Amino acid sequence: MNDALLERLRFCTVLPTLPSVAFRIIELVNDPNINLTQLAECIASDPALSAKMLKVANSPLYTTQRVATNLRQAVNMMGTHATVTVALSFSLVRSLSGHEGNTLFWRRTILAALACRLLGKHYGFNSDDLLLAGLLQDIGILALRSVAPDEYAELQAITDHEELLKAERNRFGSGHDEVGYWLLKRWGIPEHLSLACIASHADTPGHEAQATPLTCVASSGYFADVFLKGDHVMQIVAASESAARWLGMDACTTIAMLENMREKTQEFEALFDMCVLQTDQVDALLQEAKELITIANLGRQRELEEKTHRDVLTGAHNRRYFDEAFKHEFAVASRQGWPLSVAFLDIDHFKQVNDTYGHAAGDKALIALSRIIATQIRGSDIFVRYGGEEFVLLFPGTVAEEALIVLNRIRQAVASYCHTYDTATFHLTISAGLAFHMDEDMKHETAEGLLRTADNALYTAKQNGRNQIIKSKAK
Ligand SMILES: Nc1nc2c(ncn2[C@@H]2O[C@H](COP(=O)(O)OP(=O)(O)OP(=O)(O)O)[C@@H](O)[C@H]2O)c(=O)[nH]1
Structure with missing residues (x-):
């Protein structure tokens, strides 16, 4: 000193x-x-x-x-x-x-x-x-x-x-x-x-x-300030930051602690013969802070979930998301007897794009193509980058005929899009195989089986000359 x-x-x-x-x-x-x-x-x-x-x-x-x-x-x-x-x-x-x-x-x-x-x-x-x-x-x-x-x-x-x-x-x-x-x-x-x-x-x-x-002592002053200073929300933020910094306490627990403090204050006032709280605004502010923190947490969680469910390049859902979603949709369709259409999509001769214009041009084309597909489907449809230049579309609650219309619309939109890279321009086409679940003659035992049917149909589309959609035949 x-x-x-x-x-x-x-x-x-x-x-x-x-x-x-x-x-x-x-x-x-x-x-x-x-x-x-x-x-x-x-x-x-x-x-x-x-x-x-x-x-x-x-x-x-x-x-x-x-x-x-x-x-x-x-x-x-x-x-x-x-x-x-x-x-x-x-x-x-x-x-x-x-x-x-x-x-x-x-x-x-x-x-x-x-x-x-x-x-x-x-x-x-x-x-x-x-x-x-x-x-x-x-x-x-x-x-x-x-x-x-x-x-x-x-x-x-x-x-x-x-x-x-x-x-x-x-x-x-x-x-x-x-x-x-x-x-x-x-x-x-x-x-x-x-x-x-x-x-x-x-x-x-x-x-x-x-x-x-x-x-605990180090952060206690910040907790006290929440009840004493005019700018309560700022004080709640400061208390929450100090509790995180010193104690590793999350924001929700901080709010719960503050509520607990609010509850116990009266007993404390009686014991120390002092009046320490001068405002009843604290209750409303704690409520507000709680709502803000809950919303912020939910937002952050959703953002995180979104990130882990999306393909970084194209923004389409990724394989991890698909595995879960497909299993779920298949189970629901099977249980309820609802229609489920699944399409496997593949870009035609995509290797040539990479070989001719370079990998960056290929990436740019994948992004453009994903945007085209995303704009042609409904919010309830699930668009997945399955891997490389392969995509899967899930159409829950949709019969094969309807899905076929959508897929052909996509095929035409893709074919008519003019890609540019540096001074070069080129066009791409896609092929797709469509499979359907839940009609009497088109039931599948497993989700994997349904996907395999779509993949086989895609193979046929490629064999038949590409730039086309093949709907799998009833068994
Ligand atoms: N630029 C780029 N290329 C990719 C990516 N993923 C896969 N590819 C390329 O996609 C091409 C796929 O080639 P193939 O499987 O031979 O098929 P294809 O040339 O599209 O021919 P078909 O499918 O038979 O019409 C390969 O050249 C891969 O390198 C990617 O993320 N970016």
């Missing part, structure tokens, strides 16, 4: 300090032989804290079937560790918040602590430790305010937390993260908790996103 600031902190007589009960509790935290009786006695010495502990033990946050009617029972029910951390949390907030309970600082601190607790629960960490770490993470702000009240007052207008930290570093040489760490060490707070101050402002995770108690 900056030396000059350290000097000022050391000699400051009004630094925030904890009530004596909190110091005794810290001593107990560091004592490996701590027992529940000692702890209960320590808390009992502070009537306000005792009442609070009883309230906490019976609150929905610590739901158990039993009700604690006295402090001893409450401490027994919560166990040593939870009692220590919760008692420390409350005595800390009570003594430090003083008369300024509802300032932005305390509202953000309480909300961030709530976020820490819920994140801890979500990832299976000790949620009481995380609650306390969340409460402690910005304690350095109080220290800086005590040491330089006038100078700090000038930073008061900065509402963005990261901007505030930058301004502190400019003004004092160190920010509230380092100052907080120093203060907590001085109080004797265990290292795993005091590190929360530093973690809350680490620049980057330094490793791949991974949920740890410290990365």
Whole structure:
């Protein structure tokens, strides 16, 4: 930490300090032989804290079937560790918040602590430790305010937390993260908790996103800001980004966490005797954010699916898509007795195009041809690049005669199209074999069998001189 600031902190007589009960509790935290009786006695010495502990033990946050009617029972029910951390949390907030309970600082601190607790629960960490770490993470702000009240007052207008930290570093040489760490060490707070101050402002995770108690603290401030700042949707985006960066949490889970926070806020307000939420707009905004994220996710998923189902060169469906779709259409047609026409298409003498004009000209021709075919079919028809210069057309719900009309239309459109490449122009033709499924005399046992019939018909079309469609004969 900056030396000059350290000097000022050391000699400051009004630094925030904890009530004596909190110091005794810290001593107990560091004592490996701590027992529940000692702890209960320590808390009992502070009537306000005792009442609070009883309230906490019976609150929905610590739901158990039993009700604690006295402090001893409450401490027994919560166990040593939870009692220590919760008692420390409350005595800390009570003594430090003083008369300024509802300032932005305390509202953000309480909300961030709530976020820490819920994140801890979500990832299976000790949620009481995380609650306390969340409460402690910005304690350095109080220290800086005590040491330089006038100078700090000038930073008061900065509402963005990261901007505030930058301004502190400019003004004092160190920010509230380092100052907080120093203060907590001085109080004797265990290292795993005091590190929360530093973690809350680490620049980057330094490793791949991974949920740890410290990365929970690091993202908790962003969760709190969703409820505090005017531009909620931007804050939801920031919370979602930070949760992804630190914890690897997806956007839907982030929204669910925020909803959970919203639900639990009232209980928290009651426990800390503070009013932290000032707007009921949050509900509507969370709903809106949820819808936006769902739509974005669906869009992304569809885009991805589309990409994996399409041939890159021509945009036609690919073989992987066809295998699934064909199996499905064949099964539906067989079950319902619906007609299904299938055509195998092949470009005539395509090798000559490559050999004469080059592979790039062949590619361009494949693209043009695919466009022609795509414009001649219905949305329910399935156009597939089966491989190389071979294509398959599936016509669900279409009898062979209708499919034949479409195929001839395609054949004519292809034949009349003039391809250009550099200065060269050329024409192409296609041949196709058509097979049909579901008439009494044209039933196929399997999808593969149906495709084979179409392939055989294509072979006949080639044999017969190309540029023609052959409809397979009834068996
Ligand atoms: N440019 C280009 N050519 C391809 C692609 N895929 C396959 N081909 C070519 O398509 C040609 C197919 O040739 P063949 O199977 O001999 O058939 P054909 O010349 O069309 O003759 P017929 O089918 O008998 O009328 C080969 O030259 C392949 O290299 C591709 O993606 N791009």
